[in-house]
Each structure stands twice: as C-alpha cells, then as structure tokens.
Amino acid sequence: MATTTSAFHRKIEVVSPTRQRVMGILFILLGLALVFFFTPGLSQGQVTTFGLSLATSDIQLPPWQVHTLPTLYGLAVVSAILGGIQLARGFGRYTNWVLGLVVGFFIFGFLVWAAAGKSLNLVGMLNTTLSRSVPITLGALSGILCERSGVVNIAIEGMMLTGAMVSALVGSITQNAWIGLLAAIFAGALLALIHAVLSIKYKTNQIVSGTVINIFATGLTSYISAKFLQVNQALNNPPTFGGTPIPLLSEVPILGPVLFNNSIFVYVMFVLLIVLNIALFQTRWGLRLRAVGEHPKAADTLGIDVFKTRYMAVILGGMVAGFAGGYFTLGSAGRFDEVMTAGRGFIGLAAMIFGNWNPFGAFGAGLLFGFADALASRLAILGVAIPSQFLLMAPYIATMIVLAGVIGRARPPAADGIPYEKE
Known part of the structure; x- marks a missing residue:
C-alpha cells in the first residue's frame, strides 16, 4: 500500500x-x-x-x-x-x-x-463568470467522482437536465425550494444508479449506457414539459434561492460582492471543492477510490470491494449532477425550459479533462468556460466586431491544447472505462 x-x-x-x-x-x-x-x-x-x-x-x-x-x-x-x-x-x-x-x-x-x-465593469464580469461556471464545475466534480473510480459517465448532461425538471416540478407543487432541490439530487442519484448497474453489473459499454441515459432524459423531460409544465404554469413556477450575503465579508471591496453575496449553489460548490479535494488525496477513502480507478485487481487483492466502491462513486457523482441541475431552475431561471442545460454537462466533462481529473483544476477550467460565456455577452454590449461563436470556441481550443500536452500530460485513471472482471 x-x-x-x-x-x-x-x-x-x-x-x-x-x-x-x-x-x-x-x-x-x-x-x-x-x-x-x-x-x-x-x-x-x-x-x-x-x-x-x-x-x-x-x-x-x-x-x-x-x-x-x-x-x-x-x-x-x-x-x-x-x-x-x-x-x-x-x-x-x-x-x-x-x-x-x-x-x-x-x-x-x-x-x-x-x-x-469605453467602460467595462470588471466586478460585474467576475460575478457573471463565477455564476456561469457553477453548473460546469459541478458537472466536472461529478465526472471526477465517477472516473476516479474507473467509470466513464457521459450521462451527466442527462442527470443535470432531469434534476432541473424534477426540481421545478416538485418545487412548484410544494412551494418549497429545499424540497425541490432534494428531489433534484434524488433524481440524479436514481439515473446514476441505473448507469452503475448497466456499467458495473452487466458490463455494458459505458459510453453507450451514458448516451442512452442522455437520450432518455431529453425525451422524458421534453415530454413532461410540453404535456404538463407548459400547459399548467402553476407546475412550472418554483421558488428560487436568492443571494445570501455573508456578513462583513460581502462588504469587502471587489471580491466581497463576487464571492460572498451569492446563492447557496455557489457556496456549496466551494465546499464541495475543498471537501472532495481533501477526501480524494488525503484520506483512506480517497486512496481506495483512486486505487480502484487505477489498479482494480491490485485493490481487490488488498481487500477493497471494487464493485461497492464504484457504485458509491457513481451514485455520489449522480447526486452532484442532480444538484447542478437544480441550479438552472432554483438558482437561476426560476422555471424549466426544454433542454435548458444546453450541453453544460458535456462542457463539465471537458473541464474535468482540462483540470486533469483534479477538483481545483476543474474549477479553473470551469472559470475559463464561464469567462468566455460572460465575455461574449459583454463584448456584444460594447459593440466589438467579433462573433460570439469565436469566443465560445476558445475554451474548447484550450482544452485541445491541454490534451496535446502543451501544458502537461493529461492522464486519465488507468482503468477508466474498463469493466472489472473478478477472478
């Protein structure tokens, strides 16, 4: 060991x-x-x-x-x-x-x-960058939990989309944002369990399993939205989490309004970053999780339950993805619209790779994607003659540069995506 x-x-x-x-x-x-x-x-x-x-x-x-x-x-x-x-x-x-x-x-x-x-508000831009990086970073953290244990999870997009729909529906029925958020987390965990069973027990191709869940989630949420949420607006009007300023810290110039006057999603994101980084790299639990993702046979020989560890990691990742989905309806838009996640789950996977499967690296990549998104809207206001599509391409180009090894070798866990056969 x-x-x-x-x-x-x-x-x-x-x-x-x-x-x-x-x-x-x-x-x-x-x-x-x-x-x-x-x-x-x-x-x-x-x-x-x-x-x-x-x-x-x-x-x-x-x-x-x-x-x-x-x-x-x-x-x-x-x-x-x-x-x-x-x-x-x-x-x-x-x-x-x-x-x-x-x-x-x-x-x-x-x-x-x-x-x-002209004039550009830097603090406003930083604030927008942070808020738009939240679902991307959470999606990346979900992917890190799964892939560090050796399970590829491209179903994060579907889990986020389902979490967004369920949080809007349950939050509207109960008129309680907290219950809606718990429902979103449960929905993400349920889809993650399906992915885990298909990938771990039945050894289905993990890319195929994730793709099926994404298609299923897109179809189900679009059907429920068109059949119920759009027809009865009372089912699509959940309460939202407003900004919660932290006393004294929120009054600090420049950084105060950006970091300490946000919704619960931003604060939980920072807590998850710290907790997950410590758990992965400074605890026995994290060592076992990473061992299962790197050398499952060796981990099994040492008495680590590979299947149980992978199930736990995938379900935890699904819970994080469901929480990220709740951000769209309970922390931002205040309603559910079809395919409203707009590929943020896939961008989260790109951020995970950019960050080299490290929580804080993924957060930095999430900020980069969020900055590009915020910059595109700001430049449109300033009247700069650069198509927004080029700015939105920049983070993906940067990701390809990372994968090409300019910044350093991005190496996934050795057993990532490989089903384990117990002898």
Whole structure:
C-alpha cells in the first residue's frame, strides 16, 4: 500500500528541452499578438475604464482608468521577456504558472483593447463568470467522482437536465425550494444508479449506457414539459434561492460582492471543492477510490470491494449532477425550459479533462468556460466586431491544447472505462 501511495503522489518536475522551447516561443508569440492584433487603430491618449463596484454595492470605488496603448505595449514587453527567459534557462516546475501569468496578460490586454474609449465593469464580469461556471464545475466534480473510480459517465448532461425538471416540478407543487432541490439530487442519484448497474453489473459499454441515459432524459423531460409544465404554469413556477450575503465579508471591496453575496449553489460548490479535494488525496477513502480507478485487481487483492466502491462513486457523482441541475431552475431561471442545460454537462466533462481529473483544476477550467460565456455577452454590449461563436470556441481550443500536452500530460485513471472482471 505504501508503494501505491507513493506512486499516486509522485510528481515529475523535469521539463524537456523541447517543451521549454515551445513554451518560450508561445510566450513571445502571445506578446507579439498583443501588439500586432490590438494596437492598430488605437489613438494616443486613449483610455480604458474599468468599473470596480456593482451598482447594488454599498461601497462604491472609483473606476480604474488605464492608458490603452502603453498598457498593451507594457504587457507585450513583459510577455516577451518571460519568453526569452524561458528559452534561455526555463522556469522549471513553475513553467505552467508562468504560462498562466502570460495568458492572463493576454486576456487583460484583450479586455483593455475591447473597452478602449469605453467602460467595462470588471466586478460585474467576475460575478457573471463565477455564476456561469457553477453548473460546469459541478458537472466536472461529478465526472471526477465517477472516473476516479474507473467509470466513464457521459450521462451527466442527462442527470443535470432531469434534476432541473424534477426540481421545478416538485418545487412548484410544494412551494418549497429545499424540497425541490432534494428531489433534484434524488433524481440524479436514481439515473446514476441505473448507469452503475448497466456499467458495473452487466458490463455494458459505458459510453453507450451514458448516451442512452442522455437520450432518455431529453425525451422524458421534453415530454413532461410540453404535456404538463407548459400547459399548467402553476407546475412550472418554483421558488428560487436568492443571494445570501455573508456578513462583513460581502462588504469587502471587489471580491466581497463576487464571492460572498451569492446563492447557496455557489457556496456549496466551494465546499464541495475543498471537501472532495481533501477526501480524494488525503484520506483512506480517497486512496481506495483512486486505487480502484487505477489498479482494480491490485485493490481487490488488498481487500477493497471494487464493485461497492464504484457504485458509491457513481451514485455520489449522480447526486452532484442532480444538484447542478437544480441550479438552472432554483438558482437561476426560476422555471424549466426544454433542454435548458444546453450541453453544460458535456462542457463539465471537458473541464474535468482540462483540470486533469483534479477538483481545483476543474474549477479553473470551469472559470475559463464561464469567462468566455460572460465575455461574449459583454463584448456584444460594447459593440466589438467579433462573433460570439469565436469566443465560445476558445475554451474548447484550450482544452485541445491541454490534451496535446502543451501544458502537461493529461492522464486519465488507468482503468477508466474498463469493466472489472473478478477472478
């Protein structure tokens, strides 16, 4: 067991010369892109204004103004310098951190260019980014629970959609948001149990099983919506969870309104991130779960019940997916519409892969997807002539870059998707 533990925690900190050169060139190219793509057409003395307070905040901070051209040139020079250092000697194990910094420079430069001569509320954008990342992050956490145990679950979309419909229906009938939320969690767990039985007991192809559940959920929820919810609006009018400010913390400038004045879904998401990360990597339960996903035969030899562990992980993942579905109706729209999850479950799987099957990595990927979504709407308001479809493509392109190994090798659990045959 000690050998297995050390294998799980082993980290490779050596950066190959090829990757060092690729990253250095990438840093320089991002710096050059800031100059060649964003500076043409800008005039000297042009100013970009960023709002630092929400209109509803009690404390109003003065806007932050930056000179557009000098800021873009400065970001480009720093990015190029970091690229030169990377080419010369590299940053070792901190390479990915530097990459994140340079990408952050590029994104900030893009915002400076997009809002040149105008105003963009940064706090409002951060708030929108966080709220839109919630279902994606929860979907990713659901996938991590399942795939860390060795079961592929692409049925997260169907579980979320069913949870959204059930929460709206039960919440409307009972006029109690908490009961509606519990019903959503139960619905997700029920579909997860079906997926677990098909995948673990009957060893059905897990992709096929997940696809069937997605199709079933789409058809069932659309039928119930058209037959009942749209006909009788009283069945589609659940109470919702409003914002719950945390005393004192919600009054902190900038971060307070973003992090500490949200609905229960945001707070539970943060709690799940911390609890799941600790449970997976610092407890015996997590070690056994990961052992089942990596080497089920070895885990079985050591007395770990592989089937029981996988059942538990898949059902827990389904509960998280059902909770995520409740966000759409009880935490956002206040009603159910057909196919309202709009692929967020699949995006959650992409975030899971982006985050390398790690809770906080998945959260970072969820923020990236949420940021792209929020940015598309903001740029439409600013009148920037970039089709929103291109912005929505950006996170998927980034995911493909991750899978290609630019940031690092994204390696799924070794037994992921492989049914276990007990000897």
